[in-house]
Amino acid sequence: MNWIAIGVTVKLAALTSMLLLVIGLGIAYWLSFSRWRWKFLVESIVALPLVLPPTVLGFYILVAIGPHSPVGRFYADLVGHALPFTFEGLLFASILYSLPFAVQPFAAAFDQVDRRLIEASWTLGVSKFKTFFKLILPLSITGVITGVVLSFAHTLGEFGVVLMVGGNIEGATRTVSIDIYDEVQALNYAGAAKTAFFLLVVSYLVLLGVYAMNRKVWAVWPQR
Amino acid sequence: MRYLVYSLLFMIAFAGSGPSPAQAAQEVTVAAASDLNFVFKEITALFEKKTGIHVKLSLGSSGNFFSQIQNGAPYDLYFSADSRYPQKLVESGHAVASSLYTYAVGRIVLWVPAQSPIQIEQRGLDVLLDPAVKKIAIANPKHAPYGRAAVAAMEQARVYDRVKDKLVLGENVSQAAQFVESGAADIGIIALSLAMAPPMKMTGRYWDIPSEAHPPLVQGAALLTGASHPVEAQSFLSFLQSAEGQAIMTRYGFVVPDKR
Numbered sequence: 001m002n003w004i005a006i007g008v009t010v011k012l013a014a015l016t017s018m019l020l021l022v023i024g025l026g027i028a029y030w031l032s033f034s035r036w037r038w039k040f041l042v043e044s045i046v047a048l049p050l051v052l053p054p055t056v057l058g059f060y061i062l063v064a065i066g067p068h069s070p071v072g073r074f075y076a077d078l079v080g081h082a083l084p085f086t087f088e089g090l091l092f093a094s095i096l097y098s099l100p101f102a103v104q105p106f107a108a109a110f111d112q113v114d115r116r117l118i119e120a121s122w123t124l125g126v127s128k129f130k131t132f133f134k135l136i137l138p139l140s141i142t143g144v145i146t147g148v149v150l151s152f153a154h155t156l157g158e159f160g161v162v163l164m165v166g167g168n169i170e171g172a173t174r175t176v177s178i179d180i181y182d183e184v185q186a187l188n189y190a191g192a193a194k195t196a197f198f199l200l201v202v203s204y205l206v207l208l209g210v211y212a213m214n215r216k217v218w219a220v221w222p223q224r
Numbered sequence: 225m226r227y228l229v230y231s232l233l234f235m236i237a238f239a240g241s242g243p244s245p246a247q248a249a250q251e252v253t254v255a256a257a258s259d260l261n262f263v264f265k266e267i268t269a270l271f272e273k274k275t276g277i278h279v280k281l282s283l284g285s286s287g288n289f290f291s292q293i294q295n296g297a298p299y300d301l302y303f304s305a306d307s308r309y310p311q312k313l314v315e316s317g318h319a320v321a322s323s324l325y326t327y328a329v330g331r332i333v334l335w336v337p338a339q340s341p342i343q344i345e346q347r348g349l350d351v352l353l354d355p356a357v358k359k360i361a362i363a364n365p366k367h368a369p370y371g372r373a374a375v376a377a378m379e380q381a382r383v384y385d386r387v388k389d390k391l392v393l394g395e396n397v398s399q400a401a402q403f404v405e406s407g408a409a410d411i412g413i414i415a416l417s418l419a420m421a422p423p424m425k426m427t428g429r430y431w432d433i434p435s436e437a438h439p440p441l442v443q444g445a446a447l448l449t450g451a452s453h454p455v456e457a458q459s460f461l462s463f464l465q466s467a468e469g470q471a472i473m474t475r476y477g478f479v480v481p482d483k484r
Contacts, residue, residue: 082296170280185398
């Protein structure tokens, strides 16, 4: 099993879900509480990565952060190297790719919070900021955890986007799914099978955690 | 529940702050055409043992690496399966002109699994017309030189138009080989270097396609201008050109040209 690839993948997935927690909470809050009539435009954009082929997303990201774009040039001038085919570039791509997996559960959870409680909090003079952290966030915590875990799991299994913007570099952009692809081409089916099984088990465990947490009935073994 | 959140955040922060692996040691990043899949793994293993320099080997189609390098991919060395891509990289300023050299000339073969009834030994490329041949695996000629050589050979044998509906395209020549090795395709036109690699040598038979049947696969390599490990890259090139390196290349069926 390729531990370097596993390390890269876990690091990528963890950083992606951590950054999405910050970015996603902001976007989800706005989506849930805004009364702007054109809000559906933004909602559709957030959901786009769900339906776009990873090659399309990867292609646009590659063009957008490549050395021929203003953004890419600015980054290259700032840091000294181009963004594509680096871990940072992959992180940027993963955040976009997993955005709906974080934002949608967050927003759905915020929608469930009783508006009367929030308004009561506001009328009692508690700031919006404090209301969010003391009231909204605790009441929607399962949705928030679900979003974080799902974006983590989704990034673990990312393939098409990584292939487009990663460049398959050991220790930087060679993720587990790319490693499996490589092993199959090298006819090392045993190696591919081991890594694939590892990914299967981890993915199942992650989902197990999400569904266990969202159970309506907490007792697995009902008391007599 | 609160502890769950804290421990999750802690785990994420912890995972994120770990040192990135393999950063301190000497290393060289190599982008190599996938006909080098097995031979370069053997060469890099030996090179690593001798010098202690770690080789980060990426394998893929030459055309993909070409466009990735133009988009700023941080490789040190580029081993193409043709000479046009590295030449173009020199022209666009992505590769060092003086470093450009021919490291090998490749060959293509017809390959079938050992127990296949398809008679490649007697009939050569005409065997592709056989009704038993339903799928022919080649590399994608759009960006893989070995795919282009396969198409040229079929055209020269005047079978291409009649078999082109049977073609299945691998993303690179290694994938084309995997298609036929796994039995998904009946026959493949692949690199001799893959057919001579231990896993494929044991499971199949091959027939050499005459080298006059297609434009020669003159394979060029170059040091990239953005290389961050030029010294290590140079010592890898020297090792490849040493008697030891050349012997391994020859063993995998490459014709190794005389030194510059």
